[in-house]
Amino acid sequence: MFNPFTVAKRLREVGLVGLNSRNADYVLLHNQRKYYPRVDDKLLTKELALAAGLPVPDLYAVVREEHQIASLHEKLAPYPNFVVKPAHGSGGDGILVIHGRRGERYRRASGSFMTREEFQHHLSNGLSGLYSLGGQPDHLLVEYCVEFDPLFERVSYKGVPDIRIITFLGYPVMAMIRLPTRMSDGKANLHQGAIGVGIDIPSGITKRGVWGNEPVREHPDTEHSIVGLAIPRWPELLMIAARSYELSGLGYVGVDIVLDKNRGPMVLELNARPGLAIQIANGNGLRHRLDKIEALKKTGKLSADPAERIAFAQANFATT
Amino acid sequence: MKKTHLYVLAVLLIAAGLAAFFYKWKVLKFPLTPVEQAEVWEVQARVEFQPRNGANRVVLQIPLDPPGYSILDENFMARGYGMNTERSRDGRSREVQWTIRRARGTQALYYRATIYRDGVPAADTDRPQLQSPPELEEPFTSAAQSLLERVREHSVDSASFAAELLREFSSSTPSQEVTLLLQGRNGDHERARFATELLAIRNIAARVIQGLRLEETAAGELRPYLQVYDTDANEWRTLDVRTGSIGWPSDLFLWSKSGKPVLEIDGSPRARFDIRMQRSLVDSLKAAVDRLEVRDENLVAYSLLNLPLQTQDVYRILLMVPVGAFIMLILRNIVGIKTFGTFMPVLIAISFKWTSLLAGLTLFSLVVGLGLLVRFYMERLKLLLVPRLTAVLIVVVLIMALVSVVSNRLGLEVGLSIALFPMIIMTMTIERVSVAWDERGAGYAMKMAAGSLMIASLAYLVMSWPPLEHLMFVYPEVLLILLGFTLILGRYSGYRLTELSRFRALARPPGEG
Known part of the structure; x- marks a missing residue:
């Protein structure tokens, strides 16, 4: 039976952080608004990451004005694969993944084709702010399309799986990998139908997954197990997550990282209000882990050294 | 700590709001509900x-x-x-003196008062004064x-x-x-006077007051009442001169306790004195305002009740918006x-005010539905954002006009009120529904639209509840509480109710599922 009180009690025991709590206790208290542009504008994020020496996908072009769209077709000729992103897009809205061209037509990640006209309309929608927070006019990034690690070939449907790590005051606290499905149209966003798979922080091995709001063990399209996968170059991923604190200035931040076949982990974007589904994917609540870091803060033991922070995280944040 | 600061501020606001509310309610007697009526009497005394x-x-x-x-x-x-009042x-009574140097023919003088019953009379605690005992002979x-002596046998205290x-x-x-004893002492007034003198023999302070029973009969009569001072309770007790029954009649209006004759005319010519009264039930709000103006309170001058009526109507609606927003x-x-949108449902709810709920929902769904069809067609035209919004806005206005014209032809008056719907809100709703439809699927868009309409309906039902509307308008300080x-x-920072369902997988014991 669904009894709200017992469910709420059980969720508190698990340590689930709800939306109100995330906003009131973490985002509002630890994320200063003046740093938001650093993560809301993906172009700025990319520049900051480059300056800090963190790997990012190459930038092919920036579209700021309507008239630049027309010339894009020629400008992008050398790159068969690329991704178009609105700089202020939220939740993966407006991201277009192109896998090659046939003359005037673009082939999308899903395999369907779009005409050059449709492609340009999509871009101009993006420019006018259709996908941006608050509908502000936006600029677009055209960047390197990641060739994902073969490890994930069997557990993703088109698109690029990415890894989300939540970092609190520089400590990586929880991680998951998001696997695109047929339903998500190759996108790695959970609310669009991607699968979230929780990753054990100490080992970098996937533990359990969630599709929608329900637990899953196999990829619904490829039927391969999504449990027990070891994420390659896991320590590097943790290092990127830990250093994103200094980079962004945000205390509570979600770091999205992709694993490229040739070039290893790269920062895709940062998120000042990371979603809560990561807790379902891990089957663990965030609260107990966040409390441990708050306790460090209270005793003044917060570390300024990313390596030390990672060591603390690996010692304390095993997925149960 | 920041949180205590916040709570102190919140408690202060709530306390201030409650205090103002209770002051206006209990002391200034503003009515709590719109139907409350006050008892107001017009009393006229005429001397001829x-x-x-x-x-x-x-x-x-x-x-x-x-x-x-x-x-x-x-x-x-x-x-x-x-004239001179x-x-x-002793500050216990008041009189009006009319004077004229020369007068011819029958004279008529009037005193008129509008009186308002505002509560249960408080006990009278004037200091007692003993009358001088009568000078009697055998x-x-x-x-x-x-x-x-015989009376004493039958009584226990001064009143009895x-x-x-x-x-x-x-x-x-x-x-x-x-x-x-009563030889030559006729009439209630004389007898009452005599009673006070007899009571003085027994050291009981007594006096005669003049009172008017406010009754539905048009003509009234001033009657004397005997009051004796109860030294145990330190208050005056009132007795009916004719029946001897003790107690202040609930409809008794005290005219004077001066002890003097009510009317005195120099030279004691033949005079007629009569009183007429009429009861009117007035909106108690108006009565409260009138009463405050008499007391010269600034509260009314600086309140919404003093605004022009049209502006008052606007505020009646505006003051409900915070209630909707709170919901x-x-x-x-x-x-x-x-x-869809933070306050969109509240704005829709306001527009329902002119259409009633069912018609409002129908009209809104009709316009948004038709607008969506046009919007889906426009998707194929690949318009840019601002031109597209403008185009949808134009279509929305056209649809509104069309609905009004058609419903006018059909004789459906309610269709005309669609003109009061917020078209910008409807345009943005159409845009948001269609974007959500494209990106998250029809199911998601419909679910969110249904949620919005549900909240709008709920907000409408609460906002159009007359007692609440009245309360917010007469007691705007409730906003401080809000x-x-x-x-x-x-x-x-606790869980939202829907989160319990969303995260219920987490609530299962580990290992399962």
């Missing part, structure tokens, strides 16, 4: 007399702070007379002694003593003593229902 040659002076006792009532308005009408030296002295005395006076088979806050942050609760909810 034949003047003598030369100067004439008329003195009329008039009410002063009558217990249980307040005087909203009074005026004096006496053509050609000089004066309080008695056999009257013995008769008085034996009468008082006086009551017994009055009963002896008005008994249908009066005793010998009473018959003897939104609860439904979004505590329950967790998702809606603000206080909003601040408190602003730091609510």
